[in-house]
Amino acid sequence: MTDAAVTDTASTAEPAPPVLQLTRLSHTYTGQRRRTTVLKQIDYGFERGVLYTILGPSGSGKTTLLSLASGLDEPTGGSIAFDGVDLKSIGLGRYRNRHAATIFQQYNLLTYMTAVQNVTTAMEITKVRIHNRKARALELLEKVGLDRHHAMRNVLHLSGGQQQRVAIARALACDVDILFADEPTGNLDEDTAEGIIDIFQELAHEQNKCVVVVTHSQQLAARSDRTLTLRRGRMTSVR
Numbered sequence: 184m185t186d187a188a189v190t191d192t193a194s195t196a197e198p199a200p201p202v203l204q205l206t207r208l209s210h211t212y213t214g215q216r217r218r219t220t221v222l223k224q225i226d227y228g229f230e231r232g233v234l235y236t237i238l239g240p241s242g243s244g245k246t247t248l249l250s251l252a253s254g255l256d257e258p259t260g261g262s263i264a265f266d267g268v269d270l271k272s273i274g275l276g277r278y279r280n281r282h283a284a285t286i287f288q289q290y291n292l293l294t295y296m297t298a299v300q301n302v303t304t305a306m307e308i309t310k311v312r313i314h315n316r317k318a319r320a321l322e323l324l325e326k327v328g329l330d331r332h333h334a335m336r337n338v339l340h341l342s343g344g345q346q347q348r349v350a351i352a353r354a355l356a357c358d359v360d361i362l363f364a365d366e367p368t369g370n371l372d373e374d375t376a377e378g379i380i381d382i383f384q385e386l387a388h389e390q391n392k393c394v395v396v397v398t399h400s401q402q403l404a405a406r407s408d409r410t411l412t413l414r415r416g417r418m419t420s421v422r
């Protein structure tokens with residue numbers, strides 16, 4: 184059973200099977216002089232249709248947890264399963280392309296491309312089947328608050344907050360089962376941040392996606408369905 188106590192504001196008649204199951208998940212970084220164990224035997228199941236926030240002090244392992252759950256890195260202990268299949272069996276690359284999208288803290292945009300090209304390129308890589316990728320990309324960019332004029336600009340000519348919106352639109356374009364986001368509203372003004380949280384809620388509640396957001400934002404946490412906190416390697420309840 185999980186060592187994560189959970190605050191649940193979503194009303195679910197029957198608990199859905201987890202789309203992503205962490206089982207005794209542990210992670211240790213090994214440096215030249217010392218080993219740092221960041222995550223300790225975490226058991227937790229993330230469900231479809233739920234917006235999660237993960238809180239925790241700086242250095243508590245939130246980004247580490249996200250990079251393991253999103254298939255960017257392999258845990259040193261325990262396992263992660265998507266729909267009951269171990270990520271290692273699926274293949275981390277395949278899992279990332281087909282099932283999980285990540286909004287990175289540093290955006291990780293392709294800096295030699297325009298905003299719209301960043302979004303269409305992600306659609307090509309993840310083989311999104313859609314007739315007019317550019318139109319869809321423009322639609323998503325507009326949805327996160329970036330107009331056509333800015334969408335056509337090289338991303339290096341956009342502000343930090345505008346680049347963050349491109350990163351969000353790119354993740355939305357991939358149409359995957361799970362969306363991970365690391366501090367997605369960190370560079371946004373309050374109104375834009377509220378709009379992004381609306382989109383996350385829509386993805387979870389209307390499109391039945393699993394949305395997992397790492398944040399320091401109480402505003403975001405207050406609007407999520409379940410709030411988890413990481414501290415000293417363990418996941419526990421926040422309220």
Ligand SMILES: Nc1ncnc2c1ncn2[C@@H]1O[C@H](COP(=O)(O)OP(=O)(O)OP(=O)(O)O)[C@@H](O)[C@H]1O
Nearest residue numbers: 212213219221239240241242243244245246247248
């Ligand atoms: N590649 C690495 N090698 C060694 N140690 C690392 C590495 N990445 C992270 N750490 C360490 O692991 C711990 C957890 O880092 P992590 O970035 O996951 O924390 P966080 O909760 O996301 O922090 P923040 O809120 O500041 O972003 C920190 O002590 C950090 O120094």
